[in-house]
Amino acid sequence: MRPDSFASRLLSWYRQHGRHDLPWQHNPTPYRVWISEIMLQQTQVVKVLDYYPRFMARFPTVADLAAASQDEVLQLWAGLGYYTRARNLHRCAQAVMALGGEFPVGSQSEMEALPGIGRSTAAAIRAFSTGQRATILDGNVKRVLTRYAGIEGWPGQKTIEAQLWQLAEDLTPQQDVAAYTQAIMDLGATLCKPRQPACPRCPHQQQCVAYATDQTACLPTPKPKKTRPQKERHFLLLEHQQQWLLERRPDQGIWGGLWSLPEFATSAGLQAWLAERALTGRLEAQPQIEHAFTHYQLIIRPWRLRLGAQSLIDGPVTASSDAPAQIWYDPQQPAALGLPAPIEKLLQAQRAAQQGQLF
């Protein structure tokens, strides 16, 4: 191993600062390593330290685990969460017994064929229990490598993940693979943390691209926000003597209790509402506005209708008792009303457009 390689720097750091006293690091048989890896996938080390000894005491060997009832396995797992994986654990033990009672640690592909064991976990078990050269890529390692090499793009994306696997394999040393594997996981867990990484204590500070380019905070690239569902709503801009009709919204739902434009699910609904009130005139579609909520995106489709001075008495448009409260609103003399920001913006834009027309 070259003395200034990624692996040698990492191993030096690990010998001095890594954890060497975890229960599964002693007597690292495939069975003991496997149980720890599955537990650690979903749980922090402190909690695993609580569960692991009890589990191993009850099921000292893979044969004991395979022979147990699923209920008993789940009982010892209770509180760790992700119970699908406890069921896989049980199924996997039985699969190993069907193979003769030994994990097929010599073969990556045979390991991956076992229930609950994928590429990274298979490699971890092989590296820790046999020292064979095998490469892991879990969340910690992804974070270390994206920063170290300055790899941009969401690591869940196929091309990025393939790049990371390639890099991970390239950096895996020929010797000391077990220690190296533990070391890179420890580095990610203790120094190269998601937030506020301890770069001054990192053995790779001089070589780290993210550190050099001040990108540690934005790498790994976060998962793209999934496109929120879109809701289209039609809003009526009913104008009368330079005022607009507002309705008080119900207390429940978005903009509860605020004053807003009459809202409709469809343009047909809007037209029916106008027809019921014998409100006629030219209905003009206005440019749509998009407004993002946390759980969906609202497409505001405004429709403007100018009422002639003679066509309406001053007062509410609807008089029935269960109808929403209504007022005429003059943006030039705004009353102390709560208006949703996008509605306020829409009204201001209308006013600006009208003033523009005057000149």
Next chain:
DNA sequence: AAGGCGGGGCA
């Protein structure tokens, strides 16, 4: 309350 997580599962 939103994102992270290894593998499973479905298209």
Next chain:
DNA sequence: TGCCCAGCCTT
């Protein structure tokens, strides 16, 4: 094959 989800925990 490739994409998305389950289910719990942390920030």
